[in-house]
Amino acid sequence: MAEGKLCNRNMIxxxxxxxxxxxxxxxxQYYSEMMDLDVxxxxxxxxxDKTLKSRLKxxxxxxxxxxxxxxxxxxxxxxxxxxxxxxxxxxxxxxGQIVKKKGNVDNAFMRMTMDTAWAKCTCCNRCGMYCPFGxxxxxxxxxxxxxxxxxxxxxxxxxxxxxxxxxxxxxxxISTEDWVDTCxxxxxxxxxxxxxxxxxxxxxxxxxxxxxNAREPKHYPExxxxxxxxxxxxxxxxxxxxxGWEETSLAMFxxxxxxxxxxxxxxxxxxxxxxxxxxxxxECGHAYRATVIEGPYWTGQKSGxxxxxxxxYVEWVAEALRTGKLKIDPAKKIKEPVTxxxxxxxxRNAGLGDTAREIMSYIAEDxxxxxxxxxxxxxxxxxxxxxxxGRYREERNIGLKxxxxxxxxxxxxxxxxxCHNCWDAIRDLEEVYHIGIRxxxxxxxxxxxxxxxxxLKPEE
Amino acid sequence: xxxxxxxxxxxxxxxxxxxxxxxxxxxxxxxxxxQADRVTYSVNTSYGIKGAIRSIIVWxxxxxxxxxxxxxxxxxxxxxxxxxxLVTPVFLQAHNILLKERLGFGLFTISDCTAxxxxxxxxxxxxxxxxxxxxxSEVRILTDWYDYLVLAITVIPFITGxxxxxxxxxxxxxxxxxILSGEVMLIAIPFTKLSHFVLFFLSRAQxxxxxxxxxxxxxxxxxxx
Ligand code: SF4
Ligand code: SF4
Numbered sequence: 003m004a005e006g007k008l009c010n011r012n013m014i015x016x017x018x019x020x021x022x023x024x025x026x027x028x029x030x031q032y033y034s035e036m037m038d039l040d041v042x043x044x045x046x047x048x049x050x051d052k053t054l055k056s057r058l059k060x061x062x063x064x065x066x067x068x069x070x071x072x073x074x075x076x077x078x079x080x081x082x083x084x085x086x087x088x089x090x091x092x093x094x095x096x097x098g099q100i101v102k103k104k105g106n107v108d109n110a111f112m113r114m115t116m117d118t119a120w121a122k123c124t125c126c127n128r129c130g131m132y133c134p135f136g137x138x139x140x141x142x143x144x145x146x147x148x149x150x151x152x153x154x155x156x157x158x159x160x161x162x163x164x165x166x167x168x169x170x171x172x173x174x175x176i177s178t179e180d181w182v183d184t185c186x187x188x189x190x191x192x193x194x195x196x197x198x199x200x201x202x203x204x205x206x207x208x209x210x211x212x213x214x215n216a217r218e219p220k221h222y223p224e225x226x227x228x229x230x231x232x233x234x235x236x237x238x239x240x241x242x243x244x245x246g247w248e249e250t251s252l253a254m255f256x257x258x259x260x261x262x263x264x265x266x267x268x269x270x271x272x273x274x275x276x277x278x279x280x281x282x283x284x285e286c287g288h289a290y291r292a293t294v295i296e297g298p299y300w301t302g303q304k305s306g307x308x309x310x311x312x313x314x315y316v317e318w319v320a321e322a323l324r325t326g327k328l329k330i331d332p333a334k335k336i337k338e339p340v341t342x343x344x345x346x347x348x349x350r351n352a353g354l355g356d357t358a359r360e361i362m363s364y365i366a367e368d369x370x371x372x373x374x375x376x377x378x379x380x381x382x383x384x385x386x387x388x389x390x391x392g393r394y395r396e397e398r399n400i401g402l403k404x405x406x407x408x409x410x411x412x413x414x415x416x417x418x419x420x421c422h423n424c425w426d427a428i429r430d431l432e433e434v435y436h437i438g439i440r441x442x443x444x445x446x447x448x449x450x451x452x453x454x455x456x457x458l459k460p461e462e
Numbered sequence: 463x464x465x466x467x468x469x470x471x472x473x474x475x476x477x478x479x480x481x482x483x484x485x486x487x488x489x490x491x492x493x494x495x496x497q498a499d500r501v502t503y504s505v506n507t508s509y510g511i512k513g514a515i516r517s518i519i520v521w522x523x524x525x526x527x528x529x530x531x532x533x534x535x536x537x538x539x540x541x542x543x544x545x546x547x548l549v550t551p552v553f554l555q556a557h558n559i560l561l562k563e564r565l566g567f568g569l570f571t572i573s574d575c576t577a578x579x580x581x582x583x584x585x586x587x588x589x590x591x592x593x594x595x596x597x598x599s600e601v602r603i604l605t606d607w608y609d610y611l612v613l614a615i616t617v618i619p620f621i622t623g624x625x626x627x628x629x630x631x632x633x634x635x636x637x638x639x640x641i642l643s644g645e646v647m648l649i650a651i652p653f654t655k656l657s658h659f660v661l662f663f664l665s666r667a668q669x670x671x672x673x674x675x676x677x678x679x680x681x682x683x684x685x686x687x
Contacts, residue, residue: 055498306501306505317617350677
């Protein structure tokens with residue numbers, strides 16, 4: 003059966019394989035090999051027989067073709083209500099057909115399926131809230147991505163991403179040494195402004211273990227410094243693990259369930275080793291979803307929960323503000339109109355809508371909700387990995403229109419976005435559409451307005 | 463003929479209907495898999511049950527969910543159609559007289575006038591559902607012959623029943639056709655997507671448990687459907 007050198011059904015498990023794939027700029031050779039990649043039909047059928055259970059089967063069967071899900075999908079709306087973007091159509095014409103044909107599909111069909119699964123759905127799960135049967139395309143497309151991945155029909159960046167997790171236990175090539183060095187460097191930098199600040203690595207029995215998104219050590223190390231400063235001001239007893247510090251999961255976006263498990267297990271192992279009382283996850287939506295919400299299932303935790311209580315960063319902030327561990331200087335609150343981007347992954351899919359509002363009540367004087375908001379909010383436009391896939395840049399940019407219009411309608415020029423993915427999408431939407439907005443994580447905003455106790459201030 | 467269609471054939475179709483539905487329910491529940499579905503159905507069950515009940519009830523209330531509220535036209539069609547479909551045959555006087563004759567008990571009944579009203583309303587809703595299928599591009603693209611077939615299976619018993627009870631044309635002919643088409647519907651329910659008669663509740667319960675246990679139900683106030 004024909005497989006390519008780069009585009010094939012094998013998993014990336016070594017640094018060398020990863021380098022080779024990365025060297026293929028924009029996946030040119032990878033995608034050209036994909037044109038000839040054979041479908042392993044027996045394997046596809048066997049996977050269906052084993053993994054397609056009654057929930058998904060029933061969803062595919064009973065869909066009443068009523069079209070109520072159409073308007074719930076931001077991609078449908080952004081594409082001028084193109085009927086081919088109706089959620090039910092997208093899944094019936096891909097997964098529905100694979101199931102109907104018992105896996106007997108060809109190369110062209112699988113490429114179309116891949117383009118649908120990654121460019122026409124961000125797995126935002128919004129449609130599931132609008133279907134009378136609760137048919138959740140986000141869940142079904144997640145499953146479909148797993149089928150595509152196992153057949154080698156997966157966007158180049160996703161294959162790399164899942165390979166990164168397999169090789170480095172992080173979505174980027176950051177070694178344990180790089181990570182620990184970054185923490186030390188940031189501790190030195192921030193110690194100058196906050197007396198006694200430390201970033202304790204591998205401290206046992208701390209109250210809180212803090213885990214991050216690999217982009218932070220790689221591209222925004224000051225985020226780690228800011229987190230340290232806020233923990234320090236709040237008097238938190240905290241630590242970061244030297245290994246198992248990465249929360250994100252491109253493997254989840256790729257549909258590589260094995261890598262999902264490997265990645266999450268590394269975090270759970272760190273918890274096991276260091277025995278903290280709880281975990282706090284950085285300002286990232288899918289990272290929290292992967293490690294706290296879905297991770298317990300990938301790793302077979304019967305309780306459905308991670309080994310210790312785990313908070314998204316917004317929960318920690320709300321708690322610190324509520325208990326007075328962080329105090330806001332009223333004069334420094336945000337005065338201008340400001341809006342909040344509800345991330346699908348921790349608002350709709352983890353119930354933290356109130357938590358976000360609680361924070362805004364402490365830090366903003368003119369908070370404006372988007373419409374719709376909270377659980378009903380639209381995806382930023384770049385979720386589910388779509389932000390990172392070059393092949394679908396055009397499609398992603400079209401989808402951003404919905405968020406653009408939602409933000410414009412609030413009249414706010416500042417968007418608080420405690421999620422890396424949403425943050426990127428909003429940055430890109432400004433780049434593409436020039437609407438004159440700014441976007442911020444919570445950490446720098448908080449740091450600009452908290453009251454710093456005198457004993458933490460450096461002597462002049 | 464009348465004896466046959468209201469005798470053995472009726473027993474057979476009711477048998478298939480009930481047994482078929484029980485099989486569907488059992489298969490659905492047995493096919494749930496906590497790890498594949500990523501919902502701990504048997505841990506934190508109280509949250510799950512709460513989520514399931516809420517997820518069913520709000521969707522049974524007209525305009526009870528945001529989806530119903532933003533689609534008022536469809537919501538009205540949906541409820542008129544389904545109320546007519548369920549209430550009319552179960553509480554019809556003629557059916558309950560038959561029930562009493564055969565099984566010795568009857569249910570509460572509605573007046574024939576109410577039944578006529580419900581039937582006409584339900585058939586009108588069905589007509590609009592067909593028009594909607596043809597007129598709206600987002601529904602047209604989803605629609606295939608199977609959707610029309612199941613719609614036909616559900617409305618024919620109502621048309622024939624209406625004609626028979628109002629003595630329009632040949633009473634015997636419409637009556638037999640009415641009974642036969644009703645039996646076809648009963649048999650079709652477990653085998654077609656009309657199985658949503660029970661699977662609606664199971665599917666809603668499942669997604670309700672998903673949100674109730676895993677996706678925030680244990681932290682927030684529960685999903686605002
Ligand atoms: S999960 Fe989101 S993006 Fe995907 S089909 Fe549903 S609404 Fe559209
Ligand atoms: S709303 Fe639900 S039942 Fe209706 S077409 Fe969409 S997925 Fe199917």
